[in-house]
Amino acid sequence: MHNDGGSVEKNESTVTIRSAKQSRVWAYFERIYVDEGLRAKCLVGDCSKILSTPLHSTSTLIRHLRDVHELDEFKPKEKLVYRSKHKHIPVKLKKQLDRAVVTAIIEDGRCFGDFSKSRFRKFIQLALPGYKPPHRISISTQLKRLHTKHFFIMLNSLSELLCISVSTDFWSDNKGISFLVLTGHYVTNDFVSKSTILRFCSFEKRHFSHLIGLEIEKLLIELQVFDKVTSITCDSAPNMIKMFDYFSRLDITRIRCHAHLLHLIVCNGLGLWIDNKEKIKATTNDTNLHDSEIRLSDSLQKINIIDDEQLINEVHVVQSDGEHPDTDDEREDSDEEDNNNINQGDDGGNFSDEGDSISINSESDIEGSDDSYQNNFEVGIDVHPSETSDLLSPEPDPRICLVVEKSRQLIDIIKDSSILSSFIKKKKQEYNQYNDSKVKCSLFLDVRTRWNSTYKMLHTLNIYRPIIIELFQNKTNLDITKKQQQRLNALELRSDCWYVIELLIKILKPFYRATKAISGSDYPTIGITLFIFRRLEKDLLSNISPTDDPLFNNMKECLLSKMIYYNMLYGYFDPYGISVMTNNEISKIENEIKYIIRQQTSNSSTQGSSTTSSNTNGSSTTENEKKKSLLNYFLDSLADEDTQHVKKQSSTLNKILNDEFKTYKKLAGHFVSTSTDLHHSLQFWKTNKSLLPNLATLVQKCLASPSTSTKSESAFSLSAYYGRKQRARLSSKNLGLSVFLKDKLSNEN
Numbered sequence: 001m002h003n004d005g006g007s008v009e010k011n012e013s014t015v016t017i018r019s020a021k022q023s024r025v026w027a028y029f030e031r032i033y034v035d036e037g038l039r040a041k042c043l044v045g046d047c048s049k050i051l052s053t054p055l056h057s058t059s060t061l062i063r064h065l066r067d068v069h070e071l072d073e074f075k076p077k078e079k080l081v082y083r084s085k086h087k088h089i090p091v092k093l094k095k096q097l098d099r100a101v102v103t104a105i106i107e108d109g110r111c112f113g114d115f116s117k118s119r120f121r122k123f124i125q126l127a128l129p130g131y132k133p134p135h136r137i138s139i140s141t142q143l144k145r146l147h148t149k150h151f152f153i154m155l156n157s158l159s160e161l162l163c164i165s166v167s168t169d170f171w172s173d174n175k176g177i178s179f180l181v182l183t184g185h186y187v188t189n190d191f192v193s194k195s196t197i198l199r200f201c202s203f204e205k206r207h208f209s210h211l212i213g214l215e216i217e218k219l220l221i222e223l224q225v226f227d228k229v230t231s232i233t234c235d236s237a238p239n240m241i242k243m244f245d246y247f248s249r250l251d252i253t254r255i256r257c258h259a260h261l262l263h264l265i266v267c268n269g270l271g272l273w274i275d276n277k278e279k280i281k282a283t284t285n286d287t288n289l290h291d292s293e294i295r296l297s298d299s300l301q302k303i304n305i306i307d308d309e310q311l312i313n314e315v316h317v318v319q320s321d322g323e324h325p326d327t328d329d330e331r332e333d334s335d336e337e338d339n340n341n342i343n344q345g346d347d348g349g350n351f352s353d354e355g356d357s358i359s360i361n362s363e364s365d366i367e368g369s370d371d372s373y374q375n376n377f378e379v380g381i382d383v384h385p386s387e388t389s390d391l392l393s394p395e396p397d398p399r400i401c402l403v404v405e406k407s408r409q410l411i412d413i414i415k416d417s418s419i420l421s422s423f424i425k426k427k428k429q430e431y432n433q434y435n436d437s438k439v440k441c442s443l444f445l446d447v448r449t450r451w452n453s454t455y456k457m458l459h460t461l462n463i464y465r466p467i468i469i470e471l472f473q474n475k476t477n478l479d480i481t482k483k484q485q486q487r488l489n490a491l492e493l494r495s496d497c498w499y500v501i502e503l504l505i506k507i508l509k510p511f512y513r514a515t516k517a518i519s520g521s522d523y524p525t526i527g528i529t530l531f532i533f534r535r536l537e538k539d540l541l542s543n544i545s546p547t548d549d550p551l552f553n554n555m556k557e558c559l560l561s562k563m564i565y566y567n568m569l570y571g572y573f574d575p576y577g578i579s580v581m582t583n584n585e586i587s588k589i590e591n592e593i594k595y596i597i598r599q600q601t602s603n604s605s606t607q608g609s610s611t612t613s614s615n616t617n618g619s620s621t622t623e624n625e626k627k628k629s630l631l632n633y634f635l636d637s638l639a640d641e642d643t644q645h646v647k648k649q650s651s652t653l654n655k656i657l658n659d660e661f662k663t664y665k666k667l668a669g670h671f672v673s674t675s676t677d678l679h680h681s682l683q684f685w686k687t688n689k690s691l692l693p694n695l696a697t698l699v700q701k702c703l704a705s706p707s708t709s710t711k712s713e714s715a716f717s718l719s720a721y722y723g724r725k726q727r728a729r730l731s732s733k734n735l736g737l738s739v740f741l742k743d744k745l746s747n748e749n
Contacts, residue, residue, distance in 0.1 A: 024073070025061045044069050089130045098134045102142045106741045112136035140734060147737045150744040154196065158225050161186050165705040167233040167257075168216060168240075169712035170203065177732050178203045180212075181739075182219060183711040187524070187700040191686040195521045195711050197743040198223055202732040209239040213246030231255050231705040255570075258529050259515050259708040263451045266511050269559040270504075271396040272404055272454050394557040403500040404454065407461055410468075410491045411443050419480055420471070427467045439463055451515050455508035458501050465498065500551065507555045510540055519710035524681050524703035527574015534580035537563050570702045573695070574681040575668035590661050594654060597694055601653065660692050667691070 029040040032050070040061055042049045047069070051060050066074040101115050114120065115133035124131055134142070158164070165185045172178045180203040185195045199219050205211045220226035231253040234240045244254050267273055414420045424443070432438045441460050446453035461468070475488045493501075514536060518529045541560035544553050571577030572589045581589075671684050681703065689696040 023058050025058045025065065028065055028069075028071075029061055089128075094131065097128075097131055098138075098142070101133055102139055102146065103745060105139060106143070106146075106738050107745055109738075112139045143734060143737050143741070146741055150741060154198075154744070155224065158184070158223060161225070161228055163230045163701045163704065164225050164228050165231045165233070166198070166220070166229055167706050167709045167712050169234065169709050170207065178207070179732070179736070180215065181712045182216065184225070185521075185704050185706050185711070187682065187704045189700075191682040191689070191699070193523050193682055193704070195706070197711075197740055198225075200736045200739045202736065207239055209242035210246045212239060213243035216243070217247055230701050233257060233706050233709050235260050235709060253705070255526070255705055255707065257707075257709045258533075259451055259519055259710060262511055262515050262518075265559060265562040266452075266454070266508065267448075269396065269562040270507075270555060271401045271558075273448055274401045394554065394561055396558045397551050397554045399500055399551065400504065400555070403497050404458070404504070406491055406493065406497065407458060407501065408445055409487075410493065411445055411457070411461065413484070413487055413491065414443060414471075415445075417480065417484065419478055420484075423471060423474070423478060424464070424467060427470055428464075431467060439467070452508070452512040455505065455512045458504055458508070462498075462501055462505060468493065503549065503552050503555065507552065507559070510536060519708050521706070521711050521714075524574060525707040526570040526703060526705045527572075527577035527681055529577075529707035530571030531574070531576040531580050533563065538580075570705050573685075573699050573702045575671045575675075575684055576681065578665065578668050579672045586665075590657075593695070593698065594657050596698065597657065598653060600697075657694060660695055664692055664695055 028042065028044050029051075030043055031053075032039050032041050034050075038053055038056070039050050040053050042051065042064065044065070049064070051064060053060065062074050065071045104110060105112060105114070113136050115124070116135065121133070124133065163186070167183045167185065168181065170178060170180055179200065181200045182198040183195060184198045185193070187193055201219075203215065205215070216232075217226060220229060226249070229249075229252055232244075233255040235257050241254065244252065414424060428439050441463065443460060443464060444457065446457040472488065472492050475485055480488075514532045517532060518525045537560065541556045541563060544556060572581070572586070572593070578586065667688055668684070675684075685692075685696060685699050685703075689699075
């Protein structure tokens with residue numbers, strides 16, 4: 001018998017079928033036909049066992065060969081190994097590992113797909129066989145869930161507060177997306193200073209004052225804290241000042257960022273960013289400077305820092321346009337977002353990545369990322385003194401600006417040339433090999449929007465002084481163009497230039513340390529800001545000595561002319577703040593405090609006084625009216641019995657407050673004379689709150705107000721690192737969630 005599928009040979013009771021394509025299993029079996037259907041007879045040894053083949057399946061046959069005859073070729077070795085790996089990862093452990101991955105991505109600013117990259121996955125399989133990291137979509141989902149959880153935790157904690165202060169700022173990334181941040185600052189009942197990011201979100205509207213004001217009020221209402229806000233700290237951009245007119249509450253105090261104020265005092269007092277392009281050309285033997293060396297913009301408007309309330313009129317052009325004066329010349333982001341860092345202790349004289357908000361590599365040479373860090377800190381910096389200078393104010397010595405600009409151009413030409421950069425790097429290694437004081441930092445340019453960046457630039461340049469001198473000595477031996485040699489000749493820093501740099505470092509160092517001190521977020525800063533400003537004025541700038549260099553005295557006079565005061569009520573409650581106030585200032589503030597406390601107690605006392613007067617009025621009215629003259633009737637119309645009762649109560653309260661004022665000044669004086677740390681003002685109130693019960697009620701409100709917007713600036717530094725080009729796929733929403741959660745998870749740890 002023949003057919004198309006193969007050949008069939010038929011005996012009396014046996015049918016043998018040979019298929020065109022046979023499985024390996026049929027080498028050990030013979031198919032037979034019986035009454036029950038098709039079966040398979042085992043041919044291994046003397047087995048001869050007949051097995052069924054339902055639906056022509058060979059699974060039974062394979063299992064027989066594997067389990068009975070133990071044939072290796074039918075054992076699924078790879079599959080068994082794969083299964084054994086997955087058995088070692090319990091569901092609970094996998095959830096913990098997934099949570100750890102998400103936390104690492106948030107806190108370290110990792111890309112969502114970092115843990116899924118091939119080499120990293122191989123490492124994970126070696127370290128923890130069977131674990132598969134979550135996909136970026138799963139990470140994004142967990143990010144949203146984590147945000148929801150911590151957002152409601154924050155809402156619960158905010159609901160327990162009686163008052164809160166807010167700092168706010170705007171920032172635009174290198175893709176032109178604008179972000180708004182709100183940070184909250186408060187003092188707990190145990191007198192512990194706390195700060196947290198309330199909201200970090202994109203702002204897609206025009207930067208008009210009324211739009212900003214309405215948006216901030218809306219966000220604060222959503223957080224259920226708008227009625228609790230006592231002050232908002234922000235910069236002095238016109239639209240940020242004007243937005244207070246559009247709040248439904250008019251009693252919110254505006255506090256200007258005093259770190260920005262110090263920045264303006266330094267930049268404008270010393271003329272660090274004056275556009276003196278023509279003067280520089282004259283001092284460089286008419287050498288043509290290429291465009292990359294000219295970074296001084298002509299588009300900035302002058303803000304009078306002596307009376308910042310006038311700036312709305314002075315920069316009306318900016319306000320009418322309604323936008324922040326953000327620049328468009330942004331450079332690409334880099335991993336080393338914030339390399340302009342310096343040791344807080346200054347002990348080694350080198351910049352490091354300690355003490356600043358976000359830093360990756362202290363050896364980085366990339367300062368361009370600062371340019372993508374757009375904010376309002378360019379506003380108010382003088383670039384055209386001839387148009388805005390005050391005839392009564394001292395003018396900075398022209399040598400200051402010339403030396404600073406010369407330093408910028410020198411660093412710029414070194415960075416633009418690979419030959420010069422290689423020479424500096426080689427000499428730096430040689431210097432570190434033979435000297436105990438190591439050069440750990442890198443040369444970088446200052447940035448107009450960065451606080452203290454000019455000080456850091458000059459400080460670093462001075463560290464490189466022996467290396468720079470060697471560069472000038474060997475410039476003719478370097479393989480550079482004739483034009484580059486001419487530019488180096490023109491920019492050579494001689495002894496008089498180095499002397500000016502040393503004086504600038506000496507005068508700017510206290511301002512750098514002052515900015516660091518008032519920019520803290522874990523202790524009250526509003527009080528020590530007054531203390532620091534007064535000490536800068538009295539002990540540094542007003543201390544003009546005839547034995548000092550005239551140039552150094554000129555620097556002091558110029559900076560002193562830009563120094564201003566601010567609202568002293570908040571500084572009164574810091575022992576260090578009151579220690580630098582005059583008697584007249586203290587008396588004025590104490591009268592204001594009396595009024596505030598009187599207003600707080602008047603509502604509760606009015607109801608009680610009304611009840612008292614109604615009880616006594618009936619028995620005495622008839623007799624008293626007979627004795628009263630017309631003048632008495634007139635006086636009674638001005639001050640009824642309720643008012644007289646309030647006056648009596650007010651007199652008692654004044655006596656109590658006067659006693660508290662005396663006690664406070666005595667205790668504060670002792671605290672200042674014995675304490676060694678400026679940051680312990682809350683410890684003072686925690687210890688003495690029972691002795692000063694009325695004043696203690698105002699401390700949580702006043703000392704919670706930050707003197708700078710540093711917390712907001714730190715959030716933007718972090719977001720700039722999160723949004724670097726390696727994470728270009730990160731959406732603005734996920735960026736905001738990451739910054740919000742970074743703050744919460746860090747506090748959790």
